[in-house]
Amino acid sequence: MQSFTEENYLKVIYHLAEKTNNVQTNAIAEQIQTKPASVTDMIKKLAEKELVDYIKYQGVTLTDKGRHAAVDIVRKHRLWEVFLVDKLNFKWDEVHDVAEELEHIKSVNLIERLDEFLGFPKSDPHGDPIPDKNGRFTKTQFIKLIELKIGDSGTITGVSQHSSAFLKHLEKLGLTLGKQIKISDVTDFDGSVEILIEEKQINISREVAKHILISNNGKN
Amino acid sequence: MQSFTEENYLKVIYHLAEKTNNVQTNAIAEQIQTKPASVTDMIKKLAEKELVDYIKYQGVTLTDKGRHAAVDIVRKHRLWEVFLVDKLNFKWDEVHDVAEELEHIKSVNLIERLDEFLGFPKSDPHGDPIPDKNGRFTKTQFIKLIELKIGDSGTITGVSQHSSAFLKHLEKLGLTLGKQIKISDVTDFDGSVEILIEEKQINISREVAKHILISNNGKN
DNA sequence: AAAATTTTTTAGATTTACCTAAAAATAAAA
DNA sequence: TTTTATTTTTAGGTAAATCTAAAAAATTTT
Ligand SMILES: [Mn+2]
Ligand SMILES: [Mn+2]
Ligand SMILES: [Mn+2]
Ligand SMILES: [Mn+2]
Numbered sequence: 001m002q003s004f005t006e007e008n009y010l011k012v013i014y015h016l017a018e019k020t021n022n023v024q025t026n027a028i029a030e031q032i033q034t035k036p037a038s039v040t041d042m043i044k045k046l047a048e049k050e051l052v053d054y055i056k057y058q059g060v061t062l063t064d065k066g067r068h069a070a071v072d073i074v075r076k077h078r079l080w081e082v083f084l085v086d087k088l089n090f091k092w093d094e095v096h097d098v099a100e101e102l103e104h105i106k107s108v109n110l111i112e113r114l115d116e117f118l119g120f121p122k123s124d125p126h127g128d129p130i131p132d133k134n135g136r137f138t139k140t141q142f143i144k145l146i147e148l149k150i151g152d153s154g155t156i157t158g159v160s161q162h163s164s165a166f167l168k169h170l171e172k173l174g175l176t177l178g179k180q181i182k183i184s185d186v187t188d189f190d191g192s193v194e195i196l197i198e199e200k201q202i203n204i205s206r207e208v209a210k211h212i213l214i215s216n217n218g219k220n
Numbered sequence: 221m222q223s224f225t226e227e228n229y230l231k232v233i234y235h236l237a238e239k240t241n242n243v244q245t246n247a248i249a250e251q252i253q254t255k256p257a258s259v260t261d262m263i264k265k266l267a268e269k270e271l272v273d274y275i276k277y278q279g280v281t282l283t284d285k286g287r288h289a290a291v292d293i294v295r296k297h298r299l300w301e302v303f304l305v306d307k308l309n310f311k312w313d314e315v316h317d318v319a320e321e322l323e324h325i326k327s328v329n330l331i332e333r334l335d336e337f338l339g340f341p342k343s344d345p346h347g348d349p350i351p352d353k354n355g356r357f358t359k360t361q362f363i364k365l366i367e368l369k370i371g372d373s374g375t376i377t378g379v380s381q382h383s384s385a386f387l388k389h390l391e392k393l394g395l396t397l398g399k400q401i402k403i404s405d406v407t408d409f410d411g412s413v414e415i416l417i418e419e420k421q422i423n424i425s426r427e428v429a430k431h432i433l434i435s436n437n438g439k440n
Numbered sequence: 441a442a443a444a445t446t447t448t449t450t451a452g453a454t455t456t457a458c459c460t461a462a463a464a465a466t467a468a469a470a
Numbered sequence: 471t472t473t474t475a476t477t478t479t480t481a482g483g484t485a486a487a488t489c490t491a492a493a494a495a496a497t498t499t500t
Contacts, residue, residue, distance in 0.1 A: 041486095255458080258458055
């Protein structure tokens with residue numbers, strides 16, 4: 001059984017490992033909002049418990065055991081997010097911090113019944129997949145909106161940024177999950193993207209377009 | 221803001237204060253499953269934060285601030301219990317430990333929306349009253365089943381023992397909240413009580429009868 | 441290849457919540 | 471009212487998770 005803190009480290013390492021194989025001390029420190037020295041201490045402990053493989057100065061990778069534990073926390077996090085949005089009417093930008101706490105409640109029973117109560121959802125309010133109780137899930141095929149060309153279309157199925165500011169912004173623009181969009185123009189000057197959504201034309205910045213994930217995209 | 225641990229102390233002190241005005245160090249230690257020396261340490265901290273009044277060797281009493289905090293945790297605990305039973309199909313003997321963790325999640329928003337989602341319940345699965353968001357609740361008038369005389373009747377509205385073993389036992393006997401009962405006999409030999417419930421006669425031990433709370437009782 | 445920079449680790453402290461063992465205060469019994 | 475027993479506190483220490491400052495290793499730049 002892991003502590004609250006260990007679980008947070010495992011989850012952060014898991015997410016960082018999606019980008020690079022060897023996860024660096026500084027990267028973890030930044031995510032956890034702590035100092036690199038503290039991370040080194042914790043890494044040693046996780047290595048001791050065989051949750052990570054660790055070579056001094058080379059960063060860490062999760063062991064199977066560690067990845068399993070991490071996925072389990074991700075599962076809990078996302079299920080709680082679904083609960084908050086579907087049942088308690090939270091907005092998608094309000095759920096993260098609360099789920100960050102709820103994910104650490106220890107009860108196998110609880111999470112399985114919650115899963116059932118929610119109808120075994122496949123993805124969370126941000127479009128991220130929810131692992132099943134065996135830790136299995138399929139990585140959905142996304143393409144960043146910014147990578148689409150004029151005339152391309154698709155469905156908004158995820159975001160790669162979870163900050164409240166960003167999500168609120170999308171909400172205001174009507175850019176929510178499931179919406180159909182089509183690229184009508186890309187501005188030369190600032191790289192901003194003109195998109196057609198529900199018969200309306202809107203303009204979004206490059207920065208925004210980078211973090212919107214599109215699926216079912218049809219090339220023109 | 222209190223820590224997880226401080227919250228547990230406050231809640232325990234609150235419950236113990238229902239019996240005696242001055243809550244003793246040893247009593248707290250027993251409830252928290254810790255040593256008296258540790259309790260003394262924590263008491264000093266709570267006194268420092270003005271959550272309890274403390275006179276050395278005389279035990280503690282909650283300040284208004286402390287009681288408020290305690291009632292807030294009790295509210296959360298009981299609302300989560302309702303959630304687990306009503307929505308996730310937990311049995312009344314399965315909820316305590318999970319609620320013990322859930323009660324510490326910090327989000328005003330969360331608990332108010334949960335309250336609404338549950339339909340603003342007035343009591344938890346064990347018949348205990350749920351304080352409203354201002355900490356107000358009415359102490360229901362109970363009488364212990366053991367105190368009833370032959371011919372008296374009433375409704376089961378609470379229990380004064382929350383152990384899983386006890387609750388499972390009641391469940392098996394059909395002695396659940398809301399059931400109408402009538403005392404048909406009291407055995408001289410062992411003080412066990414013969415009761416009439418849903419046209420059936422059952423016999424319960426003195427020990428069990430002590431922890432069943434009855435309301436709307438009509439004297440014969 | 442040296443120098444400069446960045447990253448990571450070590451050393452030594454701090455805080456929180458515990459603990460044991462022993463002393464002090466209070467309460468109960470003789 | 472002593473003596474005895476119980477309760478509570480103090481003193482000193484441990485483990486988890488942090489921190490700062492400084493040393494060491496790795497990487498990048500010149
Ligand atoms: Mn977390
Ligand atoms: Mn999410
Ligand atoms: Mn608790
Ligand atoms: Mn209860």
